[in-house]
Amino acid sequence: MISVDAFDLKILGALQDDGRLTNQELADLAGLSASQCSRRRMRLEEEKVIAGYHADLSSEALGFGVIAFIQVGLATHSPDNSKRFRALVNRIDEIQEAYSLTGDADYVLKAVLRDLKGLSNLVNDVLMPHQSVAHVRSSIVLDRLKESSRLPLKEIKPG
Secondary structure (H helix, E strand, O other): OOOOOHHHHHHHHHHHHOOOOOHHHHHHHHOOOHHHHHHHHHHHHHOOOOOOOOOOOOOOOOOOOEEEEEEEEEOOOOHHHHHHHHHHHHHOOOEEEEEEOOOOOOEEEEEEEOOHHHHHHHHHHHHOOOOOEEEEEEEEOOOOOOOOOOOOHHHOOOO
């Protein structure tokens, strides 16, 4: 974890709101000169505090109408089996997020799909036949209550 001060937090908060801000706009919001702001932003990028910039696409507008959370149990808990499963997950574009868990399931996957047929294909034709997988259980999202990738920056004490 790196140390950030109040100016860094202002920069990070502004970029979370709008990653397309010009350096001058960002400097004005942070209360810095453009050159100071640019140096700070570059440092935050180099230290991977700012992990990247991207466009936030609307899944609904592009016809991806199904979000599913898929719990996966592995057949065996060997390092090789885990590697095979991780490689599988990384090849599937429909899987947006994947987490290793404690508890009943070994992994939970978040998948975005065009329709229920797509979910059926993912579960029955891709995940279940894979040699690393023992069982799969899926839950379909009925309504998204909140979606955010924002970090709670107010919890960070300037250093």
